[in-house]
Structure formats: structure tokens, C-alpha cells
Amino acid sequence: MSARRxxxxxxxxxxxxxxxxxxxxxxxxxxxxxxGLGVALLLLTTALPNALAVRQDRGNARSDITYGQDPLPKADDTLLVANLESTFRDKDIRGRELQPEGARAPLPPGLTEFPAPGEMYVSPALKRLLESDGGKLLRERLHEKIVGTIGESGLIGSAELAFYRGGRGLESRIDNGQVARIDRFGDPHPSSDRSDPVLILLVLVVFVVLLMPVAVFIAAAVRFGGERRDRRLAALRLVGSDSRMTRRIAAGEALGGASLGLVLGAGLFLIGRQLAGSVEVFRISVFPSYLNPSPALVLLVAVAVPAAAVLVTLFALRGVVIEPLGVVRTAKPTRRRLWWRLLLPLAGLAMLYPMVGMGRDSGDFNQYLVIGGVMLLLVGVTALLPWIVETVVARLGGGGVAWQLAVRRLQLSSGTAARMVNGIAVAVAGAIALQMLFAGIEGDYTKDTGFDMERAQMQVTVPREVRLDRAAAQLRGTAGVRKAYVYSEGYVGDRRDDPRITASLTVGDCASLRELADLPSCRDGDVFAVHGADDGDTQTAALAKGSGTVYLEPGYQDTGKGAEIPWSLPATLKPAASRKDMTGSRRNGFLATPKAVTSQVTPALTGQVYLDVDESVPDARDRVRNTTAAIDPLTEPVMWTSSRQSNRFASIRTGLNVGAACVLALIGASLLVSQLEQLRERRKLLSSLVAFGTRRRTLSLSVLWQTAVPIGLGLLLAAAVGLTLGTVLLRMTGTTVRVDWASVLSMTGVGAGVVLLVTLLSLPPLLRLMRPDGLRTE
Structure with a gap:
């Protein structure tokens, strides 16, 4: 057969x-x-890597404070920068205070000039928030005059909350941690850490799981209206075309629809690309310019989709005989074979088996075997589901009228019913496997902070320039603060310079000190030597037996001389047994009440206030942040959490959530289109049943049963395949296999919920199709 033919x-x-x-x-x-819906999501997926790369590049380009960097001398091209990162409700705010030291000071990306003291530049999203009614509490913290907005080049996303404000007097606060002197923006040492094999495996599986339902929906979409099309093709046999030519013409029809879908998908992608600038999903936002797909990937989509339309149509027509007088499809179809359908998931397991037990210490997982194995397992769902639906519905018997109508329809066209739910089954199977993998390895990337969340939830470090007692009084008077534990903390040594023995010193009132140790008795003026901590008891005892004079903030050769403030220990030190404090650790050293230390000692200590917050008070945490900002503009409270998760692990989970939201939207939209197409095909049949007296409620229930039976079977199959794939992935990572039944049930419930929603949305068109005028023909 020639290519021209x-x-x-x-x-x-x-x-x-x-x-x-x-x-x-x-x-x-x-x-x-x-x-078009599938193509739009494919284009969005191909654009995501570039969007994430641009976000990272923008973040690196504005990097300023590098912890531990060598201090720079003041010059005409230097800039003082203070880190003012904060939080408002559940949204992070990136803030910087800028103080240029010369005419050639580096300007941050996104700014055209430096803000003066009392002025600030804000991101568009932060400006909208500050001007809204909901931003009243935040305006108390950020009360500077807004003189402009930060340009796109200085932001990582359209919904990012960020500001730059003018500062003064920062030179005395330089510590290369919160305040630093810089001569340029940009990260001079980008991270080059070796990638974690388990995280790479996660990324690979996430992409396969998110893209497979899209491919399944595209394959199903090119078969819309197949029965009517085949009846129309029978007319071609009357004018002399043979069966092969008829199949090629049918493939051409699918090619035309798919090509139009490419154009529609590109249009939907461009519309979605513009809308992306105003949407934030799981705290991730982008600018439209970030979503630029790779040309090579766009070309692959443009070629693969029409080619798939042709191949799927030819494959679908392999068992259909189109004759001049009709289509031989009404006869009993050949029973589907099971053996070759089982080969797909078995081949997938065989590809994944060599990597079982590798963990993260045996090198990277073979990405081709991972992608191929996961794809074959998920494709196995689409191959097995038609056989399962056909086998089960063939054995279904009598019942109510609605049930019988549904079962008979499923028995006549079980393949069509299976195609409708293939995509949702694949998505649920992949989601169950991923949830098992995430739950299994989460402990490796989540660490217990040890914080006692019952006693305190926030911590405020009060700088030495601020009187601790005044700051504590302001915090205690803040709405929502139930209790405040106030301490002055530092360390002492046995010598002025290069001490051989050191121990910690904590100053606080008796009530606060009892949170750190079991005190026999306590009154102002007492000093306690703490024992029973995990380490440091020997040094505390040695200092207590020394000359009686210790030195606060002793100096070292590599850091220069310290404050070297002498403090005389009292002749009698009361013993105290250490206990776990709010941070979950045990302290050693000395505990002292305020009257036991001199006026020289107190200013040299760092103030710490631990707060017990009443969460029932609206915006209690933000009120504490406002009070802290009033005490010292460069101070931000630390929010305590019971656990801390790896940023990279959390980013992958966030990416999965974003992608899953997009795929679920596609699933719902595609299922609705497919359902409407099925109803349109049966318009005359539905009208005939209504004309013969069938109640509309009966027909509506029959349509619901026609959807419920295949989706129920599909979800059972998805759960089985998902559990199998999840078990294999956990074995690959060397993790104990544990089934997260809550995730399995939730993923299955989400899939069922999407189908139920689609069915409810299709009821109004169904009622319109039941009118008697549906029997009219031309």
C-alpha cells in the first residue's frame, strides 16, 4: 500500500x-x-519543569544574606541588608530592610531605586492584601508608606508576598545572620549536593502517575461517537470502498478531530497560562511568562496525539466488520481473552523487580526501568478493566426496571463503559501507590523537633539593645498570650580568654526556673548548680569548685576578645535536678534569680521569651508578631511545630498535590464530555422509552447504575493494582511495607466522588433528551 493512498x-x-x-x-x-483538555494539560506539564527552574533562578538571583560569610568592609558599593521574613496567618512574607552605604550599592532585582526610611516597595499581591479589609492587622506591622511595587524580575511568583523597606542604623546589628553587608545580589555558591535516589524515584513516579490518566483520556476521546460513525461508514461500502479503505477513512475522521483538539488544546493552554498569574495552588504561584514549554516536548505532543488518534481508531476497528448494509456489531461479540492482558502488569513487575531492596545506598534507580515498569502496571489497569466489566455484567441478573435497563446496556456495550472509567481507575491506582510510598518514607524526611507544644508554641529572642523586662511585659499584655516564660541566657568560663571550662547561665524568676529544673526551694537571690543533664555536669561542678569568679562571654583566639564580664558565684550553690524544658532538652550549668546577678551581667545576656498562646483567640499569633515588631523591627517570633520536614520532600509532595488537582479537573471535565456523548448516542432510544411510558426517574436511575457498576469495578481494580505498585516501590526503597488504609480509602472516595459529581451534572441534559421530539428525524 503506497503512502499516497x-x-x-x-x-x-x-x-x-x-x-x-x-x-x-x-x-x-x-x-x-x-x-483538547488532555493536550492543554500535557502542555502545562511540559511547561512545569521550566516554570520551576525559573522560580529557582529568580530566587538565586535575589539571594543576599549568606550565612557564615566573611564580613565585608564598608565601601561605596556595599549595602546593608536585614532579613525581615515574617508570616501573616498562614502566608509567608519575604521582607528585607535596605541601607545603601554608597552611590554604587547593588540594587535588588525588581527595584528601580532604594526606598528611603519610612518607605517601602511591595509585591502586587502584598499591596492588594494591605489595602484589603483583611489586611488591617498586617498594616499595624507594615505601616511604612508604599512608594512602588516590586517588578516581576524580583519575585518568584505572582502571589508572593514580599517587600523592601528603607532602613537606618543597621551597621551596629551586623551579625552575618540576620543583618549583613553585601556588594552584590545572587547566590555565589549554588547548591550542588548529590541528589537523593529515593527523591528522584518519587519525582519519576509522580510524573508517570500524573501523565498516564491524560494519555488514557486522549485515547478514549478519539473514539467518541464510534457507533454512529461506523454506521455512516457502511454507506462508503455501497459506493465501492473496501474494508481497509473504510478503516483508513475512519482513522482520518479521528485525525481531523484530534487535529482540531490540538488547536483547541493550545488555545486552552494559552488561556490557562494567562489565568495562572492570578491563581495560587498549595502556596505555589507563577507568572504567565514562566509557563513556556520546551519546543522539543511541544513537537512531541503535536506528533504523538494525531498519531495516537490514527492508531487507536485502527485498533478499535480490528474486530468490527463494516458491510454495505450495516455494521456487524449487533451479533454476540467474541469473548475477551485474559492471558495477554495479564502480561502487561507482569512485565511491569518484572522491570521493577531488579531494583527491589536497593534503598538509597546502592546508587540511583534506573529511570528507564522505573518509568517503563510503572507505565506497564498502570496500562494493565486499562487492559484488565474491560475484561472484568464484561465478565461481571454477563453474570448480573434480574432486579428492578432501572437495574435491568442498566445491566442490559452494559452487556451490549461493556467496552464503552470500561473506557469511560479507565482514566479514573488509572489515576486512583497511581494515587494509592504514591500515598503508600509517601507514607512509608515520610519518617526518613520528617524529624521530631522535641518541642513541648503543651507548654509553649512561640519563642521570641529579645536583642540585647532592648530591655527584657519591658519586652516581656508587652508580650504578656498581648491578646491571646496565656503565659510567658522569660529567661536571660548566656555562658560563662573559668578564664577571661580561651577558657578551659564553660557552662551555661540562665537567669529567670523562680516560676520560670522551675520549668527547667526541680528546685528544692527558691527565692530571689538564689543560684542553682544543675546536675542530671545529658552532658556538661562535670564542667558545671568544676566551675562551682573553682575560685568563685567566672567570666561571662569569654574571648577566643579565633574570634577576638569578648565582653569578659566577671561574675562572682555565691559561696553556697543550691543543687537542682535538671528536667526537660520547653525545647525538649535538659540544661546544665547555673540557674540564677535576678537579684543574684549584677547590673553588668544582665545586659550581656540574650533574652528569650517562650509563649503559651491561646489559639481560640482570633489571630493570636499575628498579634504576637505585631507586638514583637513594635519591640524591635528586626525581630520575628519563631513558630514551634512538633515536627520538621525536609524542604525537598515537602516540595515534591506539593508538586504532587498541584498536579493531582489539575488531573482531577481533567478527569471531571473529560468524564462529563464522555457522558454527554453517550447520552447523545442514545437520544432516540431514551425518547422511545419515554414514549412507551417509562418513567423519567427510572431512566435516570438506569443511567446512574450504568456509571456506578463500572466505576465500582474500576475502583476495586485500581485499589488492587495501587497496593501492588505501592508495595513494590516500598520494597525498592528498602522501607518496611505498611498499608496506609486511610489514604487508600480517601483516594478511592475521591475517585467515586468525581464520578458522582459528573453523573449529577449530566442529569439536566438527560432530562432534556427524554422529550418525545427526540424521535424526530430528517
Missing amino acids: WAGDLALGVRFAFAGGREGWTRALLTAVGV
């Missing part, structure tokens, strides 16, 4: 798709909508 037949099919009257146009439009 193939091209001619395909072109004829494309012509029939667009010039075949109302039927041809309707089918082409339905196919285009289904394919």
Missing part, C-alpha cells in the same frame, strides 16, 4: 469529519473537546 484516504476522512453535516461536526467537536 494512505494519505488520500486519511485526507478523505478529515474532509468527512468537517464536511459531513451535523453528525460529522458534532463528533469532531466532541473529540476535539476531549483531546
Whole structure:
């Protein structure tokens, strides 16, 4: 068969798709909508790597404070920068205070000039928040005059909350941690850590799981209106075309619909690209310019989708005989074979088996085997589901009228019913496997902080320039603060310079000190030597037996001389047994009440206030932040959490959530299109049943049963495949296999919920199709 003949037949099919009257146009439009939704999501997926890379590049370009960097001398091209990162409710705010030291000081990306003291530049999202009614509490903290907005080059996302404000007097606060002197923006030492094999495995599986349902929906979309199309093709046999030519013309019709879907998908992607600038999903936002797909990937999509339309159509027609007088499909179809359907998941397991037990210490996982194995397992769902649906519905018997109508329809077209739910089954199977993998390895990337969340939830470090007692009084008077534990902390040594023995010194009132140790008795003026901590008891005892004079903030050779403030220990030190404090650790050293230390000692200590916050008070945490900002503009409270998770692990989980939200939207939209197409095919049948007296409620229930039976079987299969894949992935990472039944049930419930929502949305069109005028024909 010549290529010219193939091209001619395909072109004829494309012509029939667009010039075949109302039927041809309707089918082409339905196919285009289904394919277009899938193409739009594919283009979005191909654009995500570039969007994430641009976000990272923007973040690196504005990097300023590098912890531990060598201090720079003041010059004409230096800038003082203070870190003012904060939080408002559950949103992070990136803030910087800038003080240029010369005419050539580096300007941050996104700014055209430096803000003066009392002025600030804000991101567009922060400006909208500050101007809204909901930003009243934040305006108390950020009360500077807004003189401009930060440009796109200085932000990592359209919804990012960020500001730059003018500062003064920062030179005395330089510590290369919160305040630093810089001569340029940008990260001079980008991270080059070796990638974690388990995290790479997670990324690979996430991409396969998110893209497989899209591919399944595109394959199903090109078969919309298949039965009517085959009946129309029978007319071609009357004018002399053979069966092969007819199949090629049918493939051409699918090619026409898929090509229109490519155009529609590109349009939907461009619309979605613009809308992305105003949407934030799981705290991730981008600018439209970030979403630029790779040209190579766009070309792959442009070629693969039409090619898949042709191949899927030819494959679907392999068992259909199109004759001049009709389509031989009403006869009992050949029973589907099981053996080759089982080969797909078995082959997938065989590809993954060599990597079982590798863990993270045996090198990277083979990405080709991972992708191939996961794909074959998920494709196995689409291969097994039609056989399972056919086998089960063939054995279903009597019941109510609605049930019998549904079962008979499923027995006549079980393949169509299975195709409708293939995508949701694949998505649920992949989601169950991923949730098992996330739950299994989460402990490796989540660490217990040890904080006692019952006693305190926030911590405020009070700088030495601020009187601790005044700051504590302001914090205690803040709405929502139940209790405040106040301490002055530092360390002492046995010598002025290069001490051999050191121990910690904590000053606080008796009530606060009892949170750190079991005190026999306590009154102002007492000093306690703490024992029973995990380490440091020997040094504390040695200092207590020394000359009686210790030195606060002793100096070292590599850091220069310290404050070297002498403090005389009292002749009598009361013993105290250490206990776990609010941070979950045990302290050693000395505990002292305020009257036991001199006026020289107190200013040299660092103030710490631990707060017990009443969460029932609205915005209690933000009120504490406002009070802290009033005490010292450069101070931000530390929010305590019971656990801390790896940023990279959390980012992958966030990416999964974003992608899953997009895939679920596609699933719902595609299922709705597919359901409407099925109802349109049965319009005359539904009208006939209504004309013969069938109640509309009965027909509506029959449509619900036609959806419920396949989706129930599909979800059972998805759960089985998902559990299998999840078990294999956990074995690959060397993790104990544990089934997270809550995740399994929740993922299955989400899939069922999407189908139920789609069914409810299709009821109004169904009621309109039940009118008697649906029997009219031309």
C-alpha cells in the first residue's frame, strides 16, 4: 500500500469529519473537546519543569544574606541588608530592610531605586492584601508608606508576598545572620549536593502517575461517537470502498478531530497560562511568562496525539466488520481473552523487580526501568478493566426496571463503559501507590523537633539593645498570650580568654526556673548548680569548685576578645535536678534569680521569651508578631511545630498535590464530555422509552447504575493494582511495607466522588433528551 493512498484516504476522512453535516461536526467537536483538555494539560506539564527552574533562578538571583560569610568592609558599593521574613496567618512574607552605604550599592532585582526610611516597595499581591479589609492587622506591622511595587524580575511568583523597606542604623546589628553587608545580589555558591535516589524515584513516579490518566483520556476521546460513525461508514461500502479503505477513512475522521483538539488544546493552554498569574495552588504561584514549554516536548505532543488518534481508531476497528448494509456489531461479540492482558502488569513487575531492596545506598534507580515498569502496571489497569466489566455484567441478573435497563446496556456495550472509567481507575491506582510510598518514607524526611507544644508554641529572642523586662511585659499584655516564660541566657568560663571550662547561665524568676529544673526551694537571690543533664555536669561542678569568679562571654583566639564580664558565684550553690524544658532538652550549668546577678551581667545576656498562646483567640499569633515588631523591627517570633520536614520532600509532595488537582479537573471535565456523548448516542432510544411510558426517574436511575457498576469495578481494580505498585516501590526503597488504609480509602472516595459529581451534572441534559421530539428525524 503506497503512502499516497494512505494519505488520500486519511485526507478523505478529515474532509468527512468537517464536511459531513451535523453528525460529522458534532463528533469532531466532541473529540476535539476531549483531546483538547488532555493536550492543554500535557502542555502545562511540559511547561512545569521550566516554570520551576525559573522560580529557582529568580530566587538565586535575589539571594543576599549568606550565612557564615566573611564580613565585608564598608565601601561605596556595599549595602546593608536585614532579613525581615515574617508570616501573616498562614502566608509567608519575604521582607528585607535596605541601607545603601554608597552611590554604587547593588540594587535588588525588581527595584528601580532604594526606598528611603519610612518607605517601602511591595509585591502586587502584598499591596492588594494591605489595602484589603483583611489586611488591617498586617498594616499595624507594615505601616511604612508604599512608594512602588516590586517588578516581576524580583519575585518568584505572582502571589508572593514580599517587600523592601528603607532602613537606618543597621551597621551596629551586623551579625552575618540576620543583618549583613553585601556588594552584590545572587547566590555565589549554588547548591550542588548529590541528589537523593529515593527523591528522584518519587519525582519519576509522580510524573508517570500524573501523565498516564491524560494519555488514557486522549485515547478514549478519539473514539467518541464510534457507533454512529461506523454506521455512516457502511454507506462508503455501497459506493465501492473496501474494508481497509473504510478503516483508513475512519482513522482520518479521528485525525481531523484530534487535529482540531490540538488547536483547541493550545488555545486552552494559552488561556490557562494567562489565568495562572492570578491563581495560587498549595502556596505555589507563577507568572504567565514562566509557563513556556520546551519546543522539543511541544513537537512531541503535536506528533504523538494525531498519531495516537490514527492508531487507536485502527485498533478499535480490528474486530468490527463494516458491510454495505450495516455494521456487524449487533451479533454476540467474541469473548475477551485474559492471558495477554495479564502480561502487561507482569512485565511491569518484572522491570521493577531488579531494583527491589536497593534503598538509597546502592546508587540511583534506573529511570528507564522505573518509568517503563510503572507505565506497564498502570496500562494493565486499562487492559484488565474491560475484561472484568464484561465478565461481571454477563453474570448480573434480574432486579428492578432501572437495574435491568442498566445491566442490559452494559452487556451490549461493556467496552464503552470500561473506557469511560479507565482514566479514573488509572489515576486512583497511581494515587494509592504514591500515598503508600509517601507514607512509608515520610519518617526518613520528617524529624521530631522535641518541642513541648503543651507548654509553649512561640519563642521570641529579645536583642540585647532592648530591655527584657519591658519586652516581656508587652508580650504578656498581648491578646491571646496565656503565659510567658522569660529567661536571660548566656555562658560563662573559668578564664577571661580561651577558657578551659564553660557552662551555661540562665537567669529567670523562680516560676520560670522551675520549668527547667526541680528546685528544692527558691527565692530571689538564689543560684542553682544543675546536675542530671545529658552532658556538661562535670564542667558545671568544676566551675562551682573553682575560685568563685567566672567570666561571662569569654574571648577566643579565633574570634577576638569578648565582653569578659566577671561574675562572682555565691559561696553556697543550691543543687537542682535538671528536667526537660520547653525545647525538649535538659540544661546544665547555673540557674540564677535576678537579684543574684549584677547590673553588668544582665545586659550581656540574650533574652528569650517562650509563649503559651491561646489559639481560640482570633489571630493570636499575628498579634504576637505585631507586638514583637513594635519591640524591635528586626525581630520575628519563631513558630514551634512538633515536627520538621525536609524542604525537598515537602516540595515534591506539593508538586504532587498541584498536579493531582489539575488531573482531577481533567478527569471531571473529560468524564462529563464522555457522558454527554453517550447520552447523545442514545437520544432516540431514551425518547422511545419515554414514549412507551417509562418513567423519567427510572431512566435516570438506569443511567446512574450504568456509571456506578463500572466505576465500582474500576475502583476495586485500581485499589488492587495501587497496593501492588505501592508495595513494590516500598520494597525498592528498602522501607518496611505498611498499608496506609486511610489514604487508600480517601483516594478511592475521591475517585467515586468525581464520578458522582459528573453523573449529577449530566442529569439536566438527560432530562432534556427524554422529550418525545427526540424521535424526530430528517
